[in-house]
Amino acid sequence: MLERLLSLVAVFAPLSLLSFGGGQAIIPEMQHKTVDAQHWLDGKAFADIFGLSRAAPGPSTLIVALIGWQVAGFLGALTATIAIFLPSSLLLYGISTWWRRNPDSPMREAIDKGLAPVATGLFFAGPVVILRSAHAGYLEMATTAGVCLILFFTKAGPYAIAMGIVALYAALYAVAGHALL
């Protein structure tokens, strides 16, 4: 058991520090490590788990919880989750602590100003990449635009939006399911 938990840490902790740009970036490497190298699961199971992790709320990197579960049950899920989040979190902790201790450094100000346009460009790219990879149709695009308008004109929170979407899509499916799929 301990051996399995340690092998989870050995696979996921280095991936944590390689996940530049977020969890999506390490998915191919993760698939290679867990499917081809460790044989923890087969390719189809990995694809299923990937779809599931995108459907769940929260960070998509939580796919590691499902892999950990396959390898060593609940403890495996917990170990994999800590292994993927802890190293990158410690790095961010260290850097932002340095950040606060050097408030007047001109380099810091330059980093702050210089990173902003890059981060904003990437932030905009995120939704486009997701829409393209999901092969979004008119309904999805209308949903995206509708949500933008609701956010602009109301104070709707995540619960209201999620409930509204579930109700709307369930109703659409009930009325015209066969035409839509």
Place this chain on the structure above:
Amino acid sequence: MEANPPGDGDRRTSFVSLRALFFAFFRLGLMTFGGAVQSWLHRDIIVRRKWADEETFVSGLSMATVLPGANPVNMSLYLGMRIRGGIGGLIAVVGIVLPAFCIILLLGLAFHRLIGFPVVHFVLAGLAASGVGVTFFTAMKVAWQLPRSAFNIVMGVLVFLASALLRLPMVPIVAIAVPLSIGYAYWGSRHTRDA
């Protein structure tokens, strides 16, 4: 923008209890689908609760995006630290991850039964599309608040095109754009200081 000393994001907010911090992040962790966690953090923590300011959000977003690690987790850690220090960062991360961790395990257990119903896929696609809408909306709000210099606009658009249309991987984009952009900002600040 220059009016506020950098790093002032936390000082103007009133005291936030760790309990309130935990439940705020827990609530968002439970209901943020389609990769929209950062956007809901912005709407809830910055706009609604005003626990940190816009400038703090943008510099947090920069660090959370550029450094390795899941962006929502990095962003929660950064905001938690700015609101209540190191322990606040830990509480925020546990708050955002815990509900998603439980739900994904439950989904994993129920998966083989759920997958038989096409309506499940249909509703999940709707949730993903709504997440994209939230992200797009927040991206526009954030972009609107940046100083609209020619350099910022060109850099932002180029990074967007490289990532969204050319589908270049993250590492080369960051490796080229970040030093250029920081170098330009550094050169610009020295230039104005010397003048």
